[in-house]
Amino acid sequence: MITLVSYPRSGNTFLRNVLFQVYGIASSTYLTDGHGPDEGWEDASVVKTHHLPQDLPQNLLDRKVVLLVRDGRDSVVSFAHHRKDVIAHNSSFVQNLDEVIYAAEGSHFGGWSKHTEAWMQRADVVIYFEDLIQNPIEACEKLRSFMELPEAKRDQLPTFSDLKFGEPEYGSGKYIDSQNLAPSWFRKGKVNAWKDEMSETQQVLFWHLHGEMMEQMGYRLNGDNLKHIEKSINTEKKLILIEASKLSEPFFDGIKRYVRELLLAAKSFQSSVQIDGLINGEIISIEEALALEGQEQRIKQNQLFILAKNVLKAILPDTAYNSLARTFPIQKLHSNRTRHSIEKAAADYDAILLTLPQHFEAVKGITSSKKFAIIHDTTHLSHPDLHEENNARLAAEGMQWIRENNVQCIAVSQSTAYDLSNQGIDSTLIYEGVNRKMFYPIHNQHLLQLVRERYELPNRKFLLSVSTLEPRKNIVRLINAYAELSATLRNEYHLVLVGRKGWKWNSVKIPAHCKDQIHFTGFVRDEHLPALYTSASGFCYVSLYEGFGLPVLEALACGTPVLVSNTSSLPELVGEVGILCDPLNNESIQRGLESLIQKSKVTQIDHQCMRQSWNFSWQKTWKETLNYLT
Known part of the structure; x- marks a missing residue:
């Protein structure tokens, strides 16, 4: 028995009619x-x-799953027509x-990519619409x-024309024909019909x-040369352990974002690795x-439990410790089935x-597992x-x-790789990537206004910077x-600085003549950042040094023009679309700000x-990392 799954308007009705007329099913x-x-x-x-x-009963999940996939652009175009022609005239x-x-908010069956990703993890067979109409x-x-x-x-094989203007059999009855909807239900059955129907803005947004x-x-992207992806059976499942203590820290920074996004990307590939x-x-x-994210209280409790366990085990006889552990809350750490000891890891993990x-x-x-390390920068x-002494x-x-243990290194930018090479370290x-499903131009006016009010943003245009407020x-x-x-420019464009105060910030002096034009928001929640990037006329990131520079990609992904330093990794990220400045020269930064303002006047959302930002993807980051680890 089969569950036939598809995103709407992907050809399932045609496939079902072929099964009925050609095979009698x-x-x-x-x-x-x-x-x-x-x-x-x-x-x-x-x-x-x-x-x-x-959203399905277990009965359907227990069956073999056939996933019918179509170019998402053709699916959404047909879906939009279907709504106008059949559902809401x-x-x-x-x-x-x-x-x-x-x-x-998960409407339209979660959206094309979420729907396809969810079912690809369960599909036993994948059929492409493009193959179906060519050779049903x-x-x-x-x-x-x-x-x-x-x-x-x-000889009974139907064509799209037969179904559009004939009497199709739709499953167990003739629901379509009974309402005389077949001409609207079966539209064109064409490949790349989206090219004539989607505006440039819609094409860019869809691919984003x-x-x-x-x-x-x-x-x-251009709709040509479809490369078929076949479901593979992987009998050997690799075990990988990722050191992720950054997730337990209360403050959000670039490294924590890296760890979180890497794990999220890795999660969708767990069919081949654990x-x-x-x-x-x-x-x-x-x-x-x-799930630890945002649970600082639980994290602190677990850290206290571990500390208590170690102290008690050191000072108590085994019999007394074992008795206490059965009643003390630290017992949860031993009995939780999802947890293993570090000693177990040494034997089990491949990397x-x-x-x-x-x-x-x-x-x-x-000592028994192969080790790899992510190197973000060598600024120490x-x-x-630019660093606190302890860090x-x-x-x-x-x-x-x-170096001493010959750990294999991954550099997150060409700049970092170059710095490592100068130290005699191969990498x-x-x-790194950018989460395009999170960072994209926001058009929800209610959300844009909510964010403006929550963070007391100026009721005018503004330039934006997002970072921890620290010397680097x-x-x-x-x-x-x-x-x-x-x-005139300062009155028209204020400066908004987002981020918590870091070390050495208290000594900073704000020029008196522009105190009312510079705004500090403090920490901004992740879900509000895209609205901030979208609202900004331009984004400024004039760091003295960056190993990568995630906020720059986030701004680009939201269609916001950027000004960055001409040093370290930042030119790699912005390519030809960014404005560069010398971070050690105030006049260069000033000219960069003026150029940024001028560029922002050309278009509200910059497709370029x-x-x-499409050059950087967390899925690509994880795939390349996984290939390197295994």
């Missing part, structure tokens, strides 16, 4: 909206649905298409491996939100590691990934004055341990350069900025 429908599930769907050998896995095709592309019988024959198919009646999954399924997290001396599942050299103590005792050597010391000790370049970020020179802008 009827099918049923399970949908909870509209006219609801077909009567007796439980007994049908083929049941079609559009729902996500979590007074609706606008353009507005329908925008809504289907955004799929806000060959596509259907893929079902023969787990379904009894009779001999095909090739769904392009990573499109590429994963073998579709290309990935666990090592956090504060405990090994937990990747799901539990990600251990250290995400920050300063955390080397967490893994240095494990090149810019020691610089830990970085130096971590790099020394990496492999794997860029060069905020003082940015403020002084802004202060040198003409009064968005396209530049």
